[in-house]
Amino acid sequence: MIVVFNGPYFEAMNVKNLLEEKEITVFIQNEYMSSIEPWVVTSGGFNPVKLQVDESDFNQAESIIKNYLDGNNILETEI
Numbered sequence: 001m002i003v004v005f006n007g008p009y010f011e012a013m014n015v016k017n018l019l020e021e022k023e024i025t026v027f028i029q030n031e032y033m034s035s036i037e038p039w040v041v042t043s044g045g046f047n048p049v050k051l052q053v054d055e056s057d058f059n060q061a062e063s064i065i066k067n068y069l070d071g072n073n074i075l076e077t078e079i
Contacts, residue, residue: 001027001052004061012049018068019053024061027052 005015016026029050053061 002055002058003029003050003052004058005051005065007049009049012051015065015068016051018064019051019061022060022064024053024057024064 004019005012007015012028016028019026029052030048
């Protein structure tokens with residue numbers, strides 16, 4: 001497993017949903033502690049939630065996250 005993203009809880013959940021939409025399995029590290037005591041997880045409680053993916057999904061996940069952070073996501077919807 002490789003860490004592909006770390007950030008606050010709400011943003012990590014957005015990224016997780018985008019990755020899972022593309023059928024990438026995501027492991028969440030520090031999900032609950034980030035809300036209870038984020039300063040215990042990271043120094044100052046900054047970006048406590050980490051998302052990890054399998055090595056085989058790393059490149060695709062990295063591309064999806066880059067698009068998200070650049071504001072270039074196109075949400076797919078069914079009509």
